[in-house]
Amino acid sequence: MLIQRVDSVLIFATDVARSVAWYRDVLGLPVRMHHGDFAVLDAGGVTLALHGGLDAPPDPRAAQTMPVLGVADYAAAKAQLEARGCTFTFENQTPGAVFGTFSDPDGNPLQIIQRRSA
Secondary structure (H helix, E strand, C coil), rough: CCCCCCEEEECCCCCHHHHHHHHHHCCCCEEEEEEEEEEEEECCCEEEEEEEECCCCCCCCHHHCCCECCCCCHHHHHHHHHHHCCCCCEEEEECCCCEEEEECCCCCCEEEEECCCC
């Protein structure tokens, strides 16, 4: 197989320093490297890379990618994110998962998900 794994998720930002602070302080992701308009964060074994150069926040309806971040307890994670200023714009439940969508400071959508065992 040509594709072996997800290597990283690249998110463009209008202000990398602001985005690094948000991903670090709100989501709690460790910063592995930050130099100028580029930063690398650890999202539980998946690299989340932030890259400068975005002139204006994207239209959330036109987003082409969305990182989905696994959590152990959806309700607790949602409450903690809301306390840190996140607004959830979508939530859903299936027999196997509960998940919800919010945005970073540039309007990039992110989602948290709690998988349920069958």
